[in-house]
Amino acid sequence: MIYRRRALQRRLDEIRGVLDGEAVDKLAERLNRAGKDRVAAMWELVVLHGLSKCGHLQNEVALASQRRPDILFKRGTLRMIADVTAASDEGLDKDNPYDELSQLIEAAKNKLKLPIGGLDLRVRSKHESTQRGVRTVLLLPPRGKLQEFVSQTIVPQLREQMTAGKYPLRISIDDDDVGLDITIDPTKSPYSSAGFATYDVPKIKDRNPLYSALKAKAVQLRGADGITGVIVGDGDCVSLSSRSANWDRVSTEQIVAEFFRQFSSVDFVLLLSVNESRHGVIPYPPPVRQNDASLFVREGCGVQPELTSLFQEMIKHFPTPAMMPVNGARRAREDSYDLGHHGGYSMSGSNVVRLGLREFTEIFAGLRSLQDNGAKHIEAARKLPQEPNHLQAVVLRNLMEGRLPESIEVIKTDEEDNDDWVEIRFGKIDPAIAPLR
Template sequence: MIFARRSIQRRLDGIRELLGEKEIAKLVRRLNNPGRDRMAAMWEVVVFCALAKCGDLRHEEPLASGSKPDILYEDGSIRFIADVTCVSDEGLHERNPYEELVRLINEVKSRLRLPAGGLDVRVAARRDVRTTLRLPPRKMLQEFVQKEIRPLIKEQMDARVSQIRIMIDDDRAGIEITIDPAGSAFSSGSFPSYDAPTDLVSNPLYNAMKAKASGQLRDAGGLTGIIVGDGDSAALGDDRIGLGAYSPKQIAEELLRQYSSIDFVLLLAVREGVAATVPPRSYSFVHPILVMRQGDGRRNDLAAVIKRMMQEFPMPTNSAANGARRATESGYDLGHHGGYEMSDDRIRVSARELMEVLAGIRTFDDGGALNVEAARRNPGPQSEITKAFLRALKKGRLPSNVSVVPGGDDENDNWIEFELGERDPAISPFR
């Protein structure tokens, strides 16, 4: 997910009394169940906890209309009602299954004993109201690869061509595939962008907000809004001015124009930055975008609440794209896997990675990979951690002290630090 599991748990505990065990149990089930809804539950927990620290927050307080919005907030200076939602491009990816195509082609390559990597897949698009990749529907993609692409790969393998090239350009698909068995260990590809919002109302962001505006917020009354968390949607990716696509602010303004019952939209976009370190380090941060109608006198008070709320947010540990991908997987995100610090007398490694090494799940030479089996099919050089422990053994040095260096709430791991003693005659020559 976007935030560290520890920070989410701390916030769950922080709203446990406010929401009650029944509602907490619902959130916990959603957070523990792999799938896109994990992201929505994550945003609800983070927003609820942050707002509860800023004023009086009530969850699913029944209104006169009978609806039960997520948030009824009041702090003396302002009162508002809001629902929290999460927007993703999952539907667009379902209609444009490029990644699934690449996965299926790689499966064919593996079964035909072609080496990993060396694959380049380019897909064309048709452009109408929206851009759509020229691919068969997802449910027909496996049959298409097996019946149309696999025989062409096999035919060229039998002919012993140096590079396999396949071109399909008809009413079924527009695909160009190159396989270089002696090429790079990595794969590449390209396709036209199909997720940029080129229509104000025909895009996932507008649809997510519309569902809330036409639902239980319709007759809420008072200052009413929608809080949108980023579940990996290109519509929240950047402001796109002059790039042929609408900005998130423009899309939210269109919703306010069409739904007079909604007074504000708060977009919580996860953006990427680069820290001025040596070497430069990339990081993620939450960028709030408050959209209200021009001249609304309540803006300053609401903006002040949002500013305080954002100060209570945890720091993202993943981008929206990586967070959404991890949310669909079972198991847990990686911690400090592959990381280390060392000197002549100390070796510091990931606590979780060390536990997995001791349990026989991985070795340090797996490089901290999430998919150990895949990493071993294309092994890299020996790990610096392995080399450091080997050097210590050859010098006859054993640990003199082992300590735990705790990680913070925004980390998914601790560190284990080994202090190395002087040469020990138990494993070295007498002197």
């Protein structure tokens, strides 16, 4: 996800002293369940934890309407009631299932004994005009018919060209419903490429994922006594980010303004995301990621300075982002854990080596070897040409010289890391495994 698991665990532990234990258990359960809601639970956790450091926090207190917003917060004269949610483009992705089609074609290639990758997939698009504006739609089969489309339309053409020895393989489909150009060049394995129009850029103020997320929470806040707001975390939503600068897009400010116009029950909107920047010259150091917040307050609501101060203080208690929302949302859909320092190592001289503790333990358990080079999907990686592993060569050389480890030390990191290190120091030549001298 966007934040490291160790950082999230500490915050779960700390809010147990503030909120009801059952509520925290439910939050942990949501964080452990792969899927879209995992990102929303992550944002809810860091917001609740951050606010708990700034004043008196209660969770899911029933209003007169019997609705239970996520936050009841008090500090001085400020009484704030808010709901936390996440906005994502998942619905748009389902309507434009490029990823699923790409995966199905790759699976079909595998059955045809074609090497991994070498696929170039180009998808055409159309613009649909409505009374509210224009939206872009990819020319793809419906999501529920993709498997049938690949097996009955794509695979027979690939098989026919393979039988005739026509390489690269090429398929072009251009009709009212589907527009595709597929090229498969086995010589370009294991790399693939793609191209398609951006379909997730918001072009209608009240028909986009951010507006939908705000609208869904506005109902919860009707009749609340105090300053009311919706806090929206970025779950991979272009409407919240600056990833697109299309001239015809509607801005985040326009979307929020339209929301305020239609829903008088909400006084403020806080949008949470992550910014990424690079500094220095080639070779570039790792990117710097920072938490980012944008506060919008309804005109005439006189608490903007107080809210600004509060949320600035709250964000100081957020973890350091480990990845951008687009990648965090993808990882949140996976059951497995993120890799640690897999594939990373360092050496000091010829007798001291350091590698990730998790990779070391997996090697010790027989799940992988150094030659796997830290790959996440080990079986798939072993089908590709193997790169030599320098660390393995150093360990093997020490062994062949008769040197065994004289010390193994675990070097701990902090909560902003997914792994620790293990340092192995090889000793003098041991006559137990070397010629006597």
